[in-house]
Amino acid sequence: MAEVLVEARTCPVTGLRVVKHAENLIKVNAVFAVLALLFGTIGAILIALTRWEAIHLLPTDLFYRMLTFHGMNMLVFWIVFFEGAGLVFASTIVLNARQVAPKLGYLAVILMILGFLLTNFIILTGDVNETAVMFTAYVPLKAHPLFYLGYILFAVGALIMCILFFLNVYNAKREGTYEGPVPLFTYGIAAAAVIAVFTLVHGALALGSAFLWSLGIIEVVDASLYRLLFWGFGHPAQQINLAAMVSVWYLLSYFTVGGVTPSEKVSRTAFLLYVLFINAGSAHHLLVDPGFGAPWKIFNTSYVIYMAVLASLIHCFAIPASAEIGQRKRGFNKGLFTWLIKAPWSNPAFSAFFISLVIFGFIGGASGVIMGVEQINMKLHNTLGVPGHFHGTVAAGTSLAFMGLAYYVVPLIFRREWLSKFWARIQPFLFGGGLFLMAVSMNTLGRLGIPRRVWETSALVVPYKELLQATLGIGAVVAFLGALVFILHTVLTIIFGKRVEGKPKFPEVVQVSNPDEKTSTPGTIVLAIIFFLYLAIMYTINWYWLSRVWEVR
Amino acid sequence: MAINKPNEVYWEEKVGFSEKAWVLLSIVACIVMFMVMVAWAIAGKQNPPNEAYRVSIPSFAERAEAFIEKYKVDEENGIPVVEAPEDEDSYLIARMFYFSPVLILKQNQTYRIRVSSLDVQHGLSIQPVNMNFQVVPGYEYVLTIKPTEKGEFLIVCNEYCGLAHHVMKGKIIVK
Ligand code: HEM
Numbered sequence: 142m143a144e145v146l147v148e149a150r151t152c153p154v155t156g157l158r159v160v161k162h163a164e165n166l167i168k169v170n171a172v173f174a175v176l177a178l179l180f181g182t183i184g185a186i187l188i189a190l191t192r193w194e195a196i197h198l199l200p201t202d203l204f205y206r207m208l209t210f211h212g213m214n215m216l217v218f219w220i221v222f223f224e225g226a227g228l229v230f231a232s233t234i235v236l237n238a239r240q241v242a243p244k245l246g247y248l249a250v251i252l253m254i255l256g257f258l259l260t261n262f263i264i265l266t267g268d269v270n271e272t273a274v275m276f277t278a279y280v281p282l283k284a285h286p287l288f289y290l291g292y293i294l295f296a297v298g299a300l301i302m303c304i305l306f307f308l309n310v311y312n313a314k315r316e317g318t319y320e321g322p323v324p325l326f327t328y329g330i331a332a333a334a335v336i337a338v339f340t341l342v343h344g345a346l347a348l349g350s351a352f353l354w355s356l357g358i359i360e361v362v363d364a365s366l367y368r369l370l371f372w373g374f375g376h377p378a379q380q381i382n383l384a385a386m387v388s389v390w391y392l393l394s395y396f397t398v399g400g401v402t403p404s405e406k407v408s409r410t411a412f413l414l415y416v417l418f419i420n421a422g423s424a425h426h427l428l429v430d431p432g433f434g435a436p437w438k439i440f441n442t443s444y445v446i447y448m449a450v451l452a453s454l455i456h457c458f459a460i461p462a463s464a465e466i467g468q469r470k471r472g473f474n475k476g477l478f479t480w481l482i483k484a485p486w487s488n489p490a491f492s493a494f495f496i497s498l499v500i501f502g503f504i505g506g507a508s509g510v511i512m513g514v515e516q517i518n519m520k521l522h523n524t525l526g527v528p529g530h531f532h533g534t535v536a537a538g539t540s541l542a543f544m545g546l547a548y549y550v551v552p553l554i555f556r557r558e559w560l561s562k563f564w565a566r567i568q569p570f571l572f573g574g575g576l577f578l579m580a581v582s583m584n585t586l587g588r589l590g591i592p593r594r595v596w597e598t599s600a601l602v603v604p605y606k607e608l609l610q611a612t613l614g615i616g617a618v619v620a621f622l623g624a625l626v627f628i629l630h631t632v633l634t635i636i637f638g639k640r641v642e643g644k645p646k647f648p649e650v651v652q653v654s655n656p657d658e659k660t661s662t663p664g665t666i667v668l669a670i671i672f673f674l675y676l677a678i679m680y681t682i683n684w685y686w687l688s689r690v691w692e693v694r
Numbered sequence: 695m696a697i698n699k700p701n702e703v704y705w706e707e708k709v710g711f712s713e714k715a716w717v718l719l720s721i722v723a724c725i726v727m728f729m730v731m732v733a734w735a736i737a738g739k740q741n742p743p744n745e746a747y748r749v750s751i752p753s754f755a756e757r758a759e760a761f762i763e764k765y766k767v768d769e770e771n772g773i774p775v776v777e778a779p780e781d782e783d784s785y786l787i788a789r790m791f792y793f794s795p796v797l798i799l800k801q802n803q804t805y806r807i808r809v810s811s812l813d814v815q816h817g818l819s820i821q822p823v824n825m826n827f828q829v830v831p832g833y834e835y836v837l838t839i840k841p842t843e844k845g846e847f848l849i850v851c852n853e854y855c856g857l858a859h860h861v862m863k864g865k866i867i868v869k
């Protein structure tokens with residue numbers, strides 16, 4: 142085994158070797174992730190209080206500007222910066238390996254930061270006609286060239302991070318710091334990184350051509366082709382988030398209750414399904430578009446997407462099961478649900494993990510499967526049901542899971558003790574609970590025909606509209622507080638928190654004696670059956686609703 | 695387990711009964727959902743239209759204007775009102791920031807409506823029935839549609855198309 146000299150320390154809790162360059166890269170990514178989250182959160186409350194038309198806070202221009210600002214900062218910057226940190230962690234520290242080509246790593250981060258600053262600058266200060274174009278920037282709605290340029294720089298930086306991830310893993314094997322199959326967490330992140338590569342290529346094609354067009358170098362970009370390419374980027378990007386989030390769930394289950402994956406074979410196969418079948422996911426954004434035929438739409442949305450749905454259903458069982466096994470081995474073995482009731486709900490990493498799992502499944506996952514049906518999509522395309530769906534997936538799901546992980550990142554990587562256990566404990570409930578209420582309201586309004594991305598809807602007469610807009614707004618306020626508590630608490634802790642000496646005091650990390658010994662999981666079986674019935678009922682009701690509209694073909 | 699090395703022979707470990715059963719159930723659910731979608735495409739009455747053509751914007755505008763000229767019966771707030779013919783294709787223009795013309799249709803009669811945009815992308819959202827389609831410039835989408843209820847229906851734009859996006863409206867009257 143070749144000995145490579147690198148600066149490193151040993152983590153007193155996990156026993157992992159933390160190498161310096163990797164640690165720095167993780168820190169920079171994490172800091173910018175939190176900054177992006179702050180921007181996104183400010184945008185969030187402003188647009189939410191505008192969509193609550195009894196308050197109707199912002200004027201038109203500012204609403205559309207802030208909607209673009211919110212979408213970009215949340216969906217693109219916050220999520221991808223955090224994933225950048227995850228890529229480094231999974232390929233160096235977890236594998237006991239060093240960071241390959243650290244300079245290239247810093248370059249990647251600098252590109253991402255430049256892109257982040259440029260895009261935000263232009264969104265906030267540019268002519269509103271050229272900057273309020275939403276993160277989708279559908280041609281021929283023309284954005285300012287700097288908008289595309291910022292987007293592209295960020296994407297190139299992210300692409301380099303992915304390439305470094307593979308180099309790190311390869312190097313760990315070559316230098317022999319890590320032998321045998323990689324851990325499940327790294328396996329899942331690897332799946333995300335593979336998806337990221339072809340995703341970012343689509344993004345470069347779509348945004349690159351729009352960029353050249355905005356400069357006048359090429360004359361037209363076909364609107365339909367742009368949509369196909371853009372969603373070849375935008376959809377698989379969500380699958381990256383999904384794979385990353387699922388990996389984080391496995392990790393948090395392990396850290397918080399000593400979770401044991403019921404079957405490595407099954408869980409890894411599920412990740413493989415994501416990689417193989419999600420590339421055509423673009424289709425389900427184009428279900429009511431002209432120019433794509435039914436066979437193409439149905440093949441991609443059913444046959445192909447359902448293989449990915451299958452993978453998610455597999456995780457939907459394996460993850461709660463892993464927590465149940467961990468808990469039962471820790472002695473919470475009575476009855477069906479003692480393991481869940483007696484779970485460490487006061488550990489924010491656990492509550493974030495479990496709340497995000499539940500909301501993801503019941504709100505995000507279920508609505509996604511339904512909305513992805515070629516025909517039912519006619520009732521939901523571009524309605525508020527769409528943001529209702531993805532605030533269940535990428536907001537309450539991925540973002541909350543990432544926050545859960547941050548409760549360990551701060552003491553283990555930034556080496557600071559959390560300032561307040563109280564705020565840490567209630568934060569996941571605020572953020573998750575608020576988003577739950579908001580997403581349910583959005584889903585209902587969407588089914589009643591209220592569009593997304595509109596400043597006002599006074600022409601539409603819809604039962605319970607005022608009430609549902611109020612619950613949307615109240616949910617948004619609670620979620621906003623949850624996000625704000627997280628941001629402030631994190632920032633203040635990193636600045637003012639006590640240095641960690643030895644093991645951090647909070648949150649607890651659980652270690653289980655023998656991971657190979659597994660128990661049965663009756664509680665998870667019951668939960669899974671409840672979820673299955675819920676999904677079947679919602680699916681059927683939505684078909685019924687569709688059957689009542691005008692005939693069309 | 696998630697950050698530790700798995701058992702070297704994890705590939706040969708037996709999968710527990712309940713997980714195996716769950717995976718099987720999931721596979722069956724996916725197959726059923728797939729077949730329902732195909733069956734509805736064949737026998738169902740509501741399917742996203744399949745017919746579309748690439749067009750140049752001026753050619754679409756020209757044909758649409760000729761259609762409006764021919765069948766116009768009235769005007770409402772500057773927008774022509776057109777009685778859609780039963781044996782000929784109808785047209786619907788989407789542009790910043792209105793839909794034109796107002797179409798008068800008969801209940802339970804099937805129409806072919808050609809929809810496209812003269813500028814950016816728009817969304818065709820018929821309310822309160824709640825049916826939604828993407829309108830893409832350069833593409834003519836042919837909706838073969840049979841209104842099954844009487845009344846006045848609002849069209850709202852549900853794809854962001856500029857700062858006046860929320861005022862973009864249209865109308866369909868079913869008699
Ligand atoms: C702090 C809690 C949050 C609140 C109160 C909130 C609220 C909202 C509201 C009201 C909309 C506008 C819906 C519309 O008019 O179409 C929206 C859009 C959106 N949100 Fe959030 N959100 C939150 C967190 C998040 C997070 C964490 C993410 C992603 C990681 C996210 C991603 C998005 C995206 C992508 C859009 C669509 C923007 C567009 O249509 O272009 N949100 N959000």
Ligand SMILES: [Cu+2]
Nearest residue numbers: 816851855862
């Ligand atoms: Cu429009």
Ligand SMILES: [Cu+2]
Nearest residue numbers: 851853855859
């Ligand atoms: Cu519009």
